[in-house]
Amino acid sequence: MTNKLPRVVIIGAGFGGLWAARALSGAPVEVILIDQHNYHLFQPLLYQVATAGLAPEDIVYPVRTILRRQANVKFKMAEVTEADLALRRLITTAGIIDYDYLIVATGGVTNFFGMESVAKHGFGLKNIDDVLAVRNHILRLFELAAQEEDPAVRRALLTFIVVGGGPTGVESAGALAELVYLVMPKDYPDLDYDEARIILMEASNRLLAGLPVELGVVTAETLARKRVEVRFGNPVADFDGETVTLKDGETIQAHTLIWAAGIRAARLADKLGVKQAGMGRLVVKPTLQLPKHPEVMVIGDAAYLESESEPLPMVAPVATQQARTAADNIRRLIGGQAPQEFVYKNPGVLATIGRNAAVAHIGKWQFKGFIAWVLWLVIHIVRLIGFRNRITVLINWAWDYFFYERAVRVIMLRPAKKLNKES
């Protein structure tokens, strides 16, 4: 590879990988971006697919289309099965790919903390498969409840547990409450909605731990008004599909458990033979380089870096900002300059709780209620990729807001991989 441009391989087309590829536009490199899917997924709106507010196609965009006009990047849809950092070589389902520089942006997966039964019977919210399974499940439970004569069984069918009091759990619980109490009664008018329960469980003693305490309190109050029960301090210990068991032994009859209580680094991180820290994340230097492999950078959910003695959170702005620093550092390394340390600029935290209600903490300002909600809508629309997607999402949101309608309340179990065809 001496007389050719240096090759930068990026694993993952999420916020980290995609932003890194774009930040290398015009750089004197050949970029290969690899992802197991052919689309970029806008994860912040996954919970809306789970609660039948959006279709999966509304929050994804083909990677090739996004990168179409960038001359120095190629996309390969492939899964990386092994990485040999000594040889600078990746083994993938599309063959062997060698690199001069590597950016690991493999993201995160749901962390069930080793609780296998919860992993088997519960639902994550981290990818399209997860959220379609949730949507199908919830809609099917309503059909079953509509035909169920035994009130105890009905109550269990209509009891939904969301685990995790961070933004994802809060947003999911709020959206679920609106689906169950505002939308479903129009199609299932004969059900007794006093039999339904939505419970948000948080192991600590406050919601939205990354925000000021008062916003967490406002959030809990708003959820209560939307008929979500919020429970603190009693972690989930087990779930078998019909019964949730808490740490102190209490049980709740519920057929749905949505796990929004932890993310860990995607599994490739375990295979690199490199030091990992909390949540399986790969420890990097402040320049985002692996300590023993200066040509390898790790960004986003897969990376462990501390800022002011606290590990950086596993959120999108960290990934996109690290992506730009990693890309810039690769340009510096190629030019013979020293790489720079990453400095995180926290753009604030936004969490929506449902119609007309959200909380936001940006710099020194706190927002809540309607104005925070509008802010949330605008920011998410702007950050969504794809003009057609923005329009479709806006229409779906308008429909829901004005008509209390979520038109994607359809149950579709889509085909599994067919082994006899190219899959």
Added chain:
Amino acid sequence: MTNKLPRVVIIGAGFGGLWAARALSGAPVEVILIDQHNYHLFQPLLYQVATAGLAPEDIVYPVRTILRRQANVKFKMAEVTEADLALRRLITTAGIIDYDYLIVATGGVTNFFGMESVAKHGFGLKNIDDVLAVRNHILRLFELAAQEEDPAVRRALLTFIVVGGGPTGVESAGALAELVYLVMPKDYPDLDYDEARIILMEASNRLLAGLPVELGVVTAETLARKRVEVRFGNPVADFDGETVTLKDGETIQAHTLIWAAGIRAARLADKLGVKQAGMGRLVVKPTLQLPKHPEVMVIGDAAYLESESEPLPMVAPVATQQARTAADNIRRLIGGQAPQEFVYKNPGVLATIGRNAAVAHIGKWQFKGFIAWVLWLVIHIVRLIGFRNRITVLINWAWDYFFYERAVRVIMLRPAKKLNKES
């Protein structure tokens, strides 16, 4: 069931079943509508999901929402496994359902004419699972072709066979040609599109046999301009996933075969112990009643009835018109009057061939080209159920038309049924 209202059970929420339920609005009956899915599917646009122009959620609508304001109808999501016409009883996955009157509107399924290998390796276009499998398959082939070094293999990967020269086959071939030649080159600019082939195979000697000969000729010419090869008179005999074998022994290397060459009645028709005719359809009297069971009516694709010595075609207008007659006849039977015979009013045939091009035969008039195409667009938008769906479909079509973009070019293999959860 003597002092209660008579119960009408309708199996199927397609064009036939749904229109029958609506036509019984206000009638002195209790209606139960059963379907294995919780949504009504707008089948005429299925091929657009197959060619990545629309998302599945754009062409379905929850049945409960459609029937929300009709007081005398209930919906049950269930599959009918057995029907006992003597006892007037259905065995379903949601329990036993007795009826006073029954409308069988179970529709049609792809007919592979007993060719098991074709059924296994080929694709139908009759439901959401089918068309998502087609979409995923086509997109994945492009990814494989982009990485394939052997030109012979590439050509096989990029050769697509559509079987059937009726409206479905013509529309699919036209849409596929636009996807392959107008849209995909923007994301796969390095492929040589001279290596791609789209072949529409029709066993007879003309396309669109239900239309005047000259429109069939215009259609073939338009398809040729869109780079679709049209071949007559050499039926497909076998397909193993990589090679298509024709009746005369000729073989074509192709990895995709889309079967639009036949529909037969859905399998429940085989289980009723009643006389069946061509395509497994149940023979009915002109009043749509089963000859030996006057309280049972069959409509739509599942029914066999001749008009002017020709079997009625298996198309949507037949189903919706028969639905109204069947509903009306049930009202008459309840009121002690004689049922009326069904008279089909052919509203004409429309088939689109792609952008700016369609053919139409309505009454004595023939249309072709741009004006027929606009007619096709308008009629399909109007007939689509759901205002949100109409807007979303319009946006997708506008995007495709003006920008040659189909934003749903994403590959998603959705989860199969999970047996440990309610499925």
